[in-house]
Amino acid sequence: MFRQTLTYFKGFYLSIIILAGILVFGILGYMYFEDYVLLDAFYMTLITVSTVGYKEVQPLSDSGKLFTSFLILSSFGTFAYAASSIGVGILSGKYRYYFKNYRLEQEIQKLKNHVIICGYGNNGESAAQHLITHNLPFVVLEKDSAKLESLREAKNMLYLEADAIDESNFLKAGIEQAKAIITTLPSDADNVFVVLTARQLNPNLTIISRATNPKTEAKLRFAGANNVIMPDRVGGNHMAALVTTPDVNEFLDKLSLSSDDTVNLEELIVTAQNEKQILVSDLENIENCLVRIIGIKKAKGKGYALNPKRNVVIENGDKIFILGQKEHTGLLRKKFGLA
Numbered sequence: 164m165f166r167q168t169l170t171y172f173k174g175f176y177l178s179i180i181i182l183a184g185i186l187v188f189g190i191l192g193y194m195y196f197e198d199y200v201l202l203d204a205f206y207m208t209l210i211t212v213s214t215v216g217y218k219e220v221q222p223l224s225d226s227g228k229l230f231t232s233f234l235i236l237s238s239f240g241t242f243a244y245a246a247s248s249i250g251v252g253i254l255s256g257k258y259r260y261y262f263k264n265y266r267l268e269q270e271i272q273k274l275k276n277h278v279i280i281c282g283y284g285n286n287g288e289s290a291a292q293h294l295i296t297h298n299l300p301f302v303v304l305e306k307d308s309a310k311l312e313s314l315r316e317a318k319n320m321l322y323l324e325a326d327a328i329d330e331s332n333f334l335k336a337g338i339e340q341a342k343a344i345i346t347t348l349p350s351d352a353d354n355v356f357v358v359l360t361a362r363q364l365n366p367n368l369t370i371i372s373r374a375t376n377p378k379t380e381a382k383l384r385f386a387g388a389n390n391v392i393m394p395d396r397v398g399g400n401h402m403a404a405l406v407t408t409p410d411v412n413e414f415l416d417k418l419s420l421s422s423d424d425t426v427n428l429e430e431l432i433v434t435a436q437n438e439k440q441i442l443v444s445d446l447e448n449i450e451n452c453l454v455r456i457i458g459i460k461k462a463k464g465k466g467y468a469l470n471p472k473r474n475v476v477i478e479n480g481d482k483i484f485i486l487g488q489k490e491h492t493g494l495l496r497k498k499f500g501l502a
Contacts, residue, residue: 185212185238197227212238271302271321271337279336279344281327281357283310286347286373286394302336328356333364343369351379355386362387429492431501433481441499444473452494454487
């Protein structure tokens with residue numbers, strides 16, 4: 164980090180060194196040739212190199228005039244360069260931009276169990292909005308200047324100006340502490356590389372990849388992707404389904420839109436087992452808590468149980484799929500240790 168800061172502020176540091184060198188040279192010169200005290204020598208140096216034209220502290224001797232002439236000639240260009248370099252850096256926002264990026268990197272380093280999104284195109288942006296709706300922390304990796312501008316304008320958006328196929332950027336994004344990665348890059352080859360790298364850096368990571376060519380799906384899964392999504396295929400299927408079963412698909416679309424006052428479909432995991440067995444009926448019979456368990460995915464490899472009976476036992480590690488309002492599913496989280 165120190166080396167990166169030094170490189171970024173190279174011009175600023177050089178300007179400061181030039182200004183300091185000119186001031187020290189002038190102060191020492193006036194103290195030597197004119198016997199000025201420190202304050203008078205500093206004042207005389209400042210009005211000389213800045214060419215403001217104020218009257219000197221006292222009439223100069225011949226040696227003092229020669230030194231002043233040399234100081235003006237030697238410092239005129241360098242002083243102007245140094246002062247303008249600092250001014251441009253401040254007015255252009257270059258330094259503010261650096262410190263904003265530094266703050267973002269510090270916040271990203273604090274993330275745990277977050278999601279990394281590679282690419283902020285249409286798919287990446289949609290994924291980000293969905294994660295925001297569900298209050299899941301994430302960080303975006305993007306290198307395109309136009310898309311970065313969109314990220315900068317968004318509030319509270321964590322992102323890195325970085326190439327997603329560079330392994331070092333995954334480490335900056337905290338891949339070792341992440342729970343999942345979504346790669347939405349337009350190139351299938353780049354997505355394969357991302358999947359390979361991500362799986363190597365974090366074997367327990369959930370990896371979801373976009374694919375354009377159906378032939379790439381097998382390669383992505385072999386590389387380590389848990390799920391492969393082909394937007395064109397999904398979009399085509401969805402449009403056709405709106406013709407064959409329009410009401411069913413409209414109903415499912417409404418369930419996918421999460422809000423506090425509507426019924427949502429949520430996935431919860433049993434993380435803490437009580438002394439008493441938890442049954443489906445226990446979850447559905449809480450007072451003032453209207454929820455419906457529509458499915459269970461067993462942790463012990465027993466597959467899915469759709470529309471489970473009320474006497475089905477829910478074990479630690481099981482995933483349950485619930486229809487209900489956020490307020491009611493929140494009560495279940497607290498009472499039964501669901502995540």
